Amino acid sequence: MGWLGYQWLCERFRLATFPLSRPARLAPVSRVTRTAEALLVPTQVAPEADQPLDQLLFALKHEGVNLQVLAQALTRIPDSDIRRRVQATPSSRYVRVLGFLWEAFNGRDIDGDFAIAGPTVDLFDARRYLTAPGQRNARWKVNFNGLGSLRYAVTVERTPAIERLLALDILDRANTFVAGLGPQATDRALAWAYLHETETSFAIERETPSPDKAEAFVALLKQAHQPRPMDEDYLVALQNAAITNPLDRAAAYRHEQNWLRGPLRGAAGITYVPPPPELVHALMDEVLAFANALAKRIDPLVAAAIASFGFVFIHPFMDGNGRLSRFLFHYALCQSGRLANGLLLPVSVAMKRNEAAYLSALQSFSIPMRRHWEVRWLADESYDFRFQGDEALYRYWDATQVVEFSLDMARQALEKDLREETEFLDRFDRVYRQIDDAFDVRGSALTTLVIAALQNNGKVSRNRRKQFQLTVPNPVFDAIEQACAQALK
Incomplete structure (x- = not known):
């Protein structure tokens, strides 16, 4: 299949992760192309197939930040590999991020002093993810701006x-x-x-x-x-x-x-x-x-x-x-x-x-x-x-x-529940007051009839008329319907 990036790392190290939503793979395309099912990558952009560190750098650059994979994969990478890559490209944004995450997930520092160059970079791209105010790591010049911490973090993509x-x-x-x-x-x-x-x-x-x-x-x-x-x-x-x-x-x-x-x-x-x-x-x-x-x-x-x-x-x-x-x-x-x-x-x-x-x-x-x-x-x-x-x-x-x-x-x-209930209560008040001013009806019966009518498109049902026929005069039922019709306009 020619998997790349995170999927390559999952298979190479047999990592326990959730299925990737868009695994990267080689494809006959002219540029990196995102589809609903995969990230299609041309040969000239693909990393070296047998180099885990290259696959990690590719994944960070093209696939985003997957801490589930990174937390496990970086414990399989020798610190010497990270050290050599940092020494070779100390200003590389993605190399610095890998160094920062390697130390976090391995619980120890990489030996050596690195002349990290360039401005501080964010771990998460705020154009793609929801982010939080960052915590700057001075050693790597990396700003952890994720939702949570490096002990527990979630990702939320900026969907439409x-x-x-x-x-x-x-x-x-x-x-x-x-x-x-x-x-x-x-x-x-x-x-x-x-x-x-x-x-x-x-x-x-x-x-x-x-x-x-x-x-x-x-x-x-x-x-x-x-x-x-x-x-x-x-x-x-x-x-x-x-x-x-x-x-x-x-x-x-x-x-x-x-x-x-x-x-x-x-x-x-x-x-x-x-x-x-x-x-x-x-x-x-x-x-x-x-x-x-x-x-x-x-x-x-x-x-x-x-x-x-x-x-x-x-x-x-x-x-x-x-x-x-x-x-x-x-x-x-x-x-x-x-x-x-x-x-x-x-x-x-x-x-x-x-x-x-x-x-x-x-x-x-x-x-x-x-x-x-x-x-x-x-x-x-x-x-x-x-x-x-x-x-x-x-x-x-x-x-x-x-x-x-x-x-x-x-x-x-x-918009629906709170607003509709408020509007319902307002209609109830108007109908109840109008009927109560015109007729002498027991309050509990009137409350039941008004609520039932408003819930029944302004109509007093046959069952309700029958239920209250001995205690509520017939003209009240018609008046309730007329008042409801006005309130429901």
Whole structure:
């Protein structure tokens, strides 16, 4: 096939990585050509086939930054190879980046003093990736401007959809929208948002919360605006309050392996295996940095998406992870200081409506990760799990799809859910007042009839007329329909 770059390195060193979205390969083209399936490379541009260092330099220049591959491949490269290349071309941007990453992933410095020339260069090209304010490495003159750290980082490509959604300034629009409502309308709209966010977050997990549990979760959501750093103790307290079964309450992050399963029996039914318990603390420290700190340094919606999905991919508890991941989304937004105090975007409502897209975003990570676990079914609910990959798989991943999905859910939560509910409440008020001024009808009955009519395109159904025929005069039904018709214009 004539693989080049990252794919060549994966095969040469038998690296454990996710499938590359566009592997580079030799092709009869006149210049490097990007297609939907591959990066086509002419012979005159291809690196030396038997030189790993040349393949690495080619990959950085033409394929971008893939830390999953780089973290593993650079541990296979002798420091002497890097030293010779730096001495030969000390001003080369990509050679300097390789030297910087080699030391980071090998945990030691390359011997020698290098006369690094040229200006400081960014690790990630801001024209291709979303980036963060950088941390400069003086030795190599390389600026780490990735999302996260060299211990845990995600990449997010600037797709047209992401660029379009970021340009909407969703959080500013949400603040403006709520500021334009009156105090009473604001209170009711937010009360609806908190309650329905709670109900749908549980519904996504196929659960129905009791009134007490729903009230407790609403209280948790309101805590998201409080300036308290997120840590293990805080998450444990949240987990204890969020789950319905008291026997599943955690005292700390998990110390055993957990898994997700589908309807199939045995090992075939295991759909995802989170990281081994010995990695959980280190990974969670990095994920919480997105919620605690990075939400103040990059677009908060991007940080919230990474924190939320990163959390659920780690699955640090044996139960309650889904609800907590969605809480973490709100927490990151609130801690950024970009949302008005008390404001909540009901993203779970939008996610529930788009469950197939939500599942696809989760599977962008879970499906390729599952291939790196050997699972044997022993008996009943007993399994033997053996991780065949590398921890780099959990530390470095492509978050493009989950960020794109999350941005769109935030947009829908504002433009559809919050706005439509506010408009509904305004119509309800107008219809209710008009009928209440003209007729003497019990308030509970009138409320039920007006809500039902507005939800039924302004018509009072035959069943509702029959239900209230003994307590509501017939002219009221017709008046409600006339008032609804005016309100729905």
